[in-house]
Amino acid sequence: xxxxxxxxxxxxxxxxxxxxxxxxxYISVTEPVKLGNGVQAYISYRxxxxxxxxxxxxxxxxxxxxxSDFVWLHDRLxxxxxxxxxxxxxxxxxxxxxxxxxxxxxxxxxALDIFINRIASHPELKQSEDLRTFLQEDEETMERARSQxxxxxxxxxxxxxxxxxxxxxxxxxxxxxxxxxxETDPEYEKLKHYIFGLEDHLAETQKQAFxxxxxxxxxxxxxxxxxxxxxxxxxxxGNSLGKVFSELGAKSELxxxxxxxxxxxxxxxxxxxxxxYVRAVQSIKVTFADRANxxxxxxxxxxxxxxxxxxxxxxxxxxxxxxxEAEMEYRELKSESEQATRRFETIVRLMNEEIVRFQEQKxxxxxxxxxxxxxxxxxxxxxxADAWRSVLPKIEACSVSSQHG
Amino acid sequence: MMGPETPFGxxxxxxxxxxxxxxxxxxxxxxxxxxxxSSLPTxxxxxxxxxxxxxxxxYPPHHLQFSPSSPAYGDGGDASSSSASSFLEPPSYADVVFxxxxxxxxxxxxxxxxxxxxxxxxxxxxxxxxxxxxxVADPQKEQETANSLVPGGATYVTYLIxxxxxSAAAGEVETGPIEFSVRRRFRDVVTLADxxxxxxxxxxxxxxxxxxxxxxxxxxxxxxxxxxxxALEKYLWRLAEHPVIGKSDELRVFxxxxxxxxxxTTTDVASRMLDGAVRLPKQLFGEGPAAQVAPQDxxxxxxxxxxLLRIFKELKQAVTNDWGGVKPLLVEEDKEFLESxxxxxxxxxxxxxxxxxxxxxxxxxxxxxxxxxxLGLAFIKLTKFETEEGVYxxxxxxxxxxxxxxxxAVKASRLYRELNAQTVKHLDTLHEYLGLMLAVxxxxxxxxxALLTVQTLMSDLxxxxxxxxxxxxxxxxxxxxxxxxxxxVEELRETIRATENAKICAxxxxxxIKENNRNELDRLDRERHDDFLSMLxxxxxxxxxxxxxxxxxxxxxxxxxxxxxxxxx
Numbered sequence: 001x002x003x004x005x006x007x008x009x010x011x012x013x014x015x016x017x018x019x020x021x022x023x024x025x026y027i028s029v030t031e032p033v034k035l036g037n038g039v040q041a042y043i044s045y046r047x048x049x050x051x052x053x054x055x056x057x058x059x060x061x062x063x064x065x066x067x068s069d070f071v072w073l074h075d076r077l078x079x080x081x082x083x084x085x086x087x088x089x090x091x092x093x094x095x096x097x098x099x100x101x102x103x104x105x106x107x108x109x110x111a112l113d114i115f116i117n118r119i120a121s122h123p124e125l126k127q128s129e130d131l132r133t134f135l136q137e138d139e140e141t142m143e144r145a146r147s148q149x150x151x152x153x154x155x156x157x158x159x160x161x162x163x164x165x166x167x168x169x170x171x172x173x174x175x176x177x178x179x180x181x182x183e184t185d186p187e188y189e190k191l192k193h194y195i196f197g198l199e200d201h202l203a204e205t206q207k208q209a210f211x212x213x214x215x216x217x218x219x220x221x222x223x224x225x226x227x228x229x230x231x232x233x234x235x236x237x238g239n240s241l242g243k244v245f246s247e248l249g250a251k252s253e254l255x256x257x258x259x260x261x262x263x264x265x266x267x268x269x270x271x272x273x274x275x276x277y278v279r280a281v282q283s284i285k286v287t288f289a290d291r292a293n294x295x296x297x298x299x300x301x302x303x304x305x306x307x308x309x310x311x312x313x314x315x316x317x318x319x320x321x322x323x324x325e326a327e328m329e330y331r332e333l334k335s336e337s338e339q340a341t342r343r344f345e346t347i348v349r350l351m352n353e354e355i356v357r358f359q360e361q362k363x364x365x366x367x368x369x370x371x372x373x374x375x376x377x378x379x380x381x382x383x384x385a386d387a388w389r390s391v392l393p394k395i396e397a398c399s400v401s402s403q404h405g
Numbered sequence: 406m407m408g409p410e411t412p413f414g415x416x417x418x419x420x421x422x423x424x425x426x427x428x429x430x431x432x433x434x435x436x437x438x439x440x441x442x443s444s445l446p447t448x449x450x451x452x453x454x455x456x457x458x459x460x461x462x463x464y465p466p467h468h469l470q471f472s473p474s475s476p477a478y479g480d481g482g483d484a485s486s487s488s489a490s491s492f493l494e495p496p497s498y499a500d501v502v503f504x505x506x507x508x509x510x511x512x513x514x515x516x517x518x519x520x521x522x523x524x525x526x527x528x529x530x531x532x533x534x535x536x537x538x539x540x541v542a543d544p545q546k547e548q549e550t551a552n553s554l555v556p557g558g559a560t561y562v563t564y565l566i567x568x569x570x571x572s573a574a575a576g577e578v579e580t581g582p583i584e585f586s587v588r589r590r591f592r593d594v595v596t597l598a599d600x601x602x603x604x605x606x607x608x609x610x611x612x613x614x615x616x617x618x619x620x621x622x623x624x625x626x627x628x629x630x631x632x633x634x635x636a637l638e639k640y641l642w643r644l645a646e647h648p649v650i651g652k653s654d655e656l657r658v659f660x661x662x663x664x665x666x667x668x669x670t671t672t673d674v675a676s677r678m679l680d681g682a683v684r685l686p687k688q689l690f691g692e693g694p695a696a697q698v699a700p701q702d703x704x705x706x707x708x709x710x711x712x713l714l715r716i717f718k719e720l721k722q723a724v725t726n727d728w729g730g731v732k733p734l735l736v737e738e739d740k741e742f743l744e745s746x747x748x749x750x751x752x753x754x755x756x757x758x759x760x761x762x763x764x765x766x767x768x769x770x771x772x773x774x775x776x777x778x779x780l781g782l783a784f785i786k787l788t789k790f791e792t793e794e795g796v797y798x799x800x801x802x803x804x805x806x807x808x809x810x811x812x813x814a815v816k817a818s819r820l821y822r823e824l825n826a827q828t829v830k831h832l833d834t835l836h837e838y839l840g841l842m843l844a845v846x847x848x849x850x851x852x853x854x855a856l857l858t859v860q861t862l863m864s865d866l867x868x869x870x871x872x873x874x875x876x877x878x879x880x881x882x883x884x885x886x887x888x889x890x891x892x893x894v895e896e897l898r899e900t901i902r903a904t905e906n907a908k909i910c911a912x913x914x915x916x917x918i919k920e921n922n923r924n925e926l927d928r929l930d931r932e933r934h935d936d937f938l939s940m941l942x943x944x945x946x947x948x949x950x951x952x953x954x955x956x957x958x959x960x961x962x963x964x965x966x967x968x969x970x971x972x973x974x
Binding site: 190204205233367370 | 748751752755756758759761762763765766768769770772773776777779780783784786787790791794796797799800802803806807809810813817934937938941942944945946948949952953955956959960962963966967968969970972973
């Protein structure tokens with residue numbers, strides 16, 4: 001995964017005598033801006049692309065995009081690249097009030113940045129034309145493309161597919177085939193079991209991580225209130241003891257701020273990656289569904305083709321004049337069946353590769369998240385120790401003076 | 406439970422990293438006081454508060470054991486029933502660094518901790534007390550026999566109170582037994598408190614534990630009994646530590662007299678009312694002795710029932726003081742006192758706020774520790790899952806990373822919990838002094854009521870003198886004198902003499918109470934200064950010590966996962 005903040009390691013200005021630079025594609029999603037009014041208000045982002053790939057229009061391109069544009073890209077990729085785990089998108093926000101909070105906007109920006117860069121670093125997805133459209137086209141073109149996808153305006157091919165799906169379901173019921181056809185590959189079964197179990201465990205950890213963020217905030221608040229109370233008590237006591245109370249109060253308030261900071265750090269760099277992990281697992285489940293569909297189609301078409309073949313042989317024997325028609329139908333069906341089988345096999349192949357990638361990526365992602373978590377907690381604890389330690393000299397001074405006084 | 410002392414002197418077994426023993430069995434409790442008691446159950450209840458040597462906090466932390474195996478993680482070979490007792494060294498090492506009085510040898514040794522504890526202000530006071538040890542234990546239910554309003558149903562709890570008196574100094578002859586054992590019930594404690602309040606006017610008497618209104622129902626709960634037992638112990642200790650009250654007969658009798666407590670009870674309201682109703686007519690109509698305030702009586706505040714007339718008079722005086730244009734003959738002029746009173750009011754207000762915020766802080770610490778622990782558990786489950794279902798090497802690596810984070814989170818959670826248990830003890834000083842403000846109020850109102858008695862008597866005298874003047878004036882107009890009037894004057898003069906005596910007593914009493922107030926205020930200032938300083942020191946050292954530990958735990962994990970950050974860049 002590419003960090004959005006780091007600049008490309010190779011300089012973009014290349015001298016003529018230097019060897020050709022390795023291909024790169026860096027994208028950053030930045031500068032969220034609120035546009036529009038009232039109910040129709042939305043956030044737009046600046047998407048900056050830097051690349052030396054020939055497929056792109058130039059070394060740098062800046063476009064303005066909104067969340068629904070990202071959704072468009074995601075959905076297009078999900079349609080075209082079945083078998084690949086499409087990088088997940090951050091959720092739509094349900095609560096109106098929260099939609100424009102600074103925190104939410106920052107979380108979403110970060111997630112979108114990660115999303116687009118994952119696509120850009122995926123060997124297959126990065127070649128997608130839709131990606132290029134997304135990164136380069138102007139806003140009007142995007143809007144047109146977006147509105148074509150929404151609602152009932154689906155492409156004819158999709159309509160046929162939907163029709164066929166319905167047909168299959170109906171015939172299943174009619175023929176008394178209640179159970180949909182499923183793969184029996186034990187390794188695949190194991191994988192499915194793993195993914196479903198993983199989702200549950202991850203959801204739990206994410207829940208606790210979120211709670212931990214909240215606890216940091218709450219402790220921060222108590223420290224702030226406690227600090228104020230200590231200062232007041234110090235004012236009441238007066239003399240050197242009062243000074244100690246005041247110092248303690250001041251440190252307490254200082255730590256309150258540090259706790260709020262760490263809460264934010266935890267949210268962005270620990271809880272979000274966990275949430276992202278959950279989303280990724282959910283994306284895999286979508287691929288499971290795609291695979292199941294492809295498998296079913298492959299099976300059914302294979303079966304239907306076989307029936308057609310038997311019918312054709314029968315007609316041949318009978319030297320019926322329907323043979324030619326039947327033969328044409330048979331060839332069509334056979335080709336479709338082979339396509340379906342290919343589609344299914346592609347998905348299986350891709351999935352096997354994707355799983356390996358997924359595991360690698362997640363180990364790296366979680367490793368980094370763990371590192372951020374541990375680093376943040378260590379720093380916080382050290383800050384706390386330092387802050388309190390600095391009060392000790394005043395305490396010592398106070399006890400010494402009270403002995404002499 | 407002793408207030409401001411920093412606890413240390415734990416033995417520290419080596420760190421154990423078995424994740425299987427990390428079930429968090431302690432039930433979370435929202436009340437910080439039970440948070441404290443739940444983390445150190447055996448230490449507090451079993452141990453007696455011992456000034457001479459053992460500190461309940463010194464006991465090895467077996468109470469911090471977790472259940473040896475949690476069913477979810479019982480992987481045959483791995484699950485060792487290790488007692489995951491605290492691996493934490495006490496913060497005493499930090500203490501060694503910062504305390505100039507301690508030997509710099511070894512922070513973890515009991516020797517060092519013992520020495521330090523002697524420096525704590527509380528132990529200096531207990532060392533001066535007549536009592537070496539007071540322990541409250543063994544609550545027993547007993548049946549109410551006679552005088553029971555609820556026939557055959559009322560039960561009450563008695564406690565065994567064991568006391569050891571400071572033995573005679575070396576060279577002197579031991580004059581009597583030095584260890585005592587008595588059974589008392591809470592009602593006896595109330596009696597003790599009331600008698601002390603009467604006998605020691607003007608003193609800041611440590612407040613007794615609260616009564617509980619619905620006693621019989623609440624009694625059943627073990628927790629309540631344990632809380633009360635602990636509170637009683639603390640109360641008796643505070644009394645024993647008081648330089649004056651610690652030497653009182655009332656306390657001695659309470660702690661040492663076997664059988665029924667030989668102090669007059671407070672519950673005799675009915676007879677008092679009767680008594681007062683009988684005396685009142687005589688007081689109102691008769692001019693004789695019944696009308697006078699006996700000198701010895703002025704040493705007590707006017708009590709309900711017996712001294713109805715006196716109460717009426719003093720009330721009238723109080724109203725005159727407040728509303729009348731005339732300044733009373735004697736007022737509170739002591740500027741120093743008035744300043745102190747204002748300061749006490751201010752202090753009480755700030756303490757109240759501070760006490761509240763301290764509780765909130767403790768809750769915050771508790772919550773973060775709990776959630777950290779639950780996060781750790783969730784990660785443990787995830788690790789186990791990945792390990793069982795793992796196919797790829799990357800999964801194994803991730804499972805190992807997750808395990809590190811999980812163990813760290815659970816460790817941190819435990820550290821938070823210990824930190825909090827200590828924080829509770831330190832900040833308890835705030836709550837204690839807030840409670841003490843009640844005692845200050847009482848002492849000040851003793852002073853006020855003594856002053857009122859004096860003022861009332863002085864008003865009486867004025868009135869009596871006026872009457873004599875009038876009578877003498879009237880009598881002088883009659884040729885040869887008016888014998889009946891003159892007789893009256895004589896009677897009045899006698900009354901005046903008696904009242905003068907009473908006034909002298911009342912003034913003496915007032916001065917005595919003022920002196921007590923002054924001494925107690927000084928003592929409060931001194932002790933409060935020391936106790937607060939000790940509290941702050943303990944609090945801070947505690948925070949430093951545990952924060953350093955927590956930082957170390959996480960620093961290790963950060964180091965172990967640093968390659969991921971490097972790879973990223």
